[in-house]
Amino acid sequence: MSIFARLLAILAAFAALLAMPVHAQDFPPVPDGPVYDGADIISPDVEAALDVRLREYNARTGRAVIVATVPTVADERGNVNIESYATTLFTDKWGIGGAERDQGLLLLVARDDRKMRIEVGYGLHPYFGGIMAGRVIRDTITPQFKAGNFDAGITQGVDAIITHLDKSPEDAIAIEEAAKAAEAQRSSSEGGFPIGAIFWFGFLFFFFILPALRGGSRRRYRRGGVGGAVGDIILWEAGKAVARGLGSGSSSGGSSWGGGGGFSGGGGFGGFGGGSSGGGGASGGW
Secondary structure (H helix, E strand, O other), X not given: XXXXXXXXXXXXXXXXXXXXXXXXXXXXXXXXXXXXEOOOOOOHHHHHHHHHHHHHHHHHHOOEEEEEEEOOOOOOOOOOOHHHHHHHHHHHHHOEOEOXXXXXXXXXXXXXXXXXXXXXXXXXXXXXOHHHHHHHHHHHHHHHHHOOOHHHHHHHHHHHHHHHHOOOHHHHHHHHHHHHHHHHHHHHHOOOOOHHHHHHHHHHHHHHHHHHHOOHHHHHHHHHHHHHHHHHHHHHHHHHHHHHHHHOOOOOOOOOOOOOOOOOOHHHOOOEOEOOOOOOEEEEEO
């Protein structure tokens, strides 16, 4: 197989991976308020209390914290991808947050899949990023869910989210940055090895080292000359790009901090309409 044929095959496979989306998934309609319990795991009293609290929070700050539970996020093929589901629900279906500020946050729970996700709108990324979202899931929500207490897990998770968001912008950003540094230190001390690096070493071995050991590399350069060298450079850069994509975490985007409402939504709740998320946040399971 020529170098260009191999390059095209790799790029096609990577494109297919990125485009493995959701096939005919069921998404609930925009709810009338900040709590949607499609999985029926929140007791009526707790749901009512959350509704009141999150409506008040939206009216006071202009930020929309939404709780949604669904039976499953699986598509028609049985594939479970809560990250893709949350991003689509957040941006395309509900538009959580405001078009100008994008200060929305979604706590999504998939009951049958035993998975959860905190999806963060663009405007909140600098103040509540993936590290903090992961901490809330891991330290606050997951222990309660493992004990079968959905009410406590969701309520305490919302408490932790709002407590952090209510900090001053300077404090929130400082805490987020400190959390990132602590997470990086923890990963380093545990000897964590990024998936991007694993891919990159495998890429080098199969497409450069192994052909060289077999003598194919020398033959190719004799046959292809400059064209073969250029092809290898393109292949090299493509491999690095894929490795960077696999090894990167959730991205953050900046925006101004809070201020009054201005959202549009159903049932008198102003938390829907125009908000978007680029996939920032964290996921977990129990």
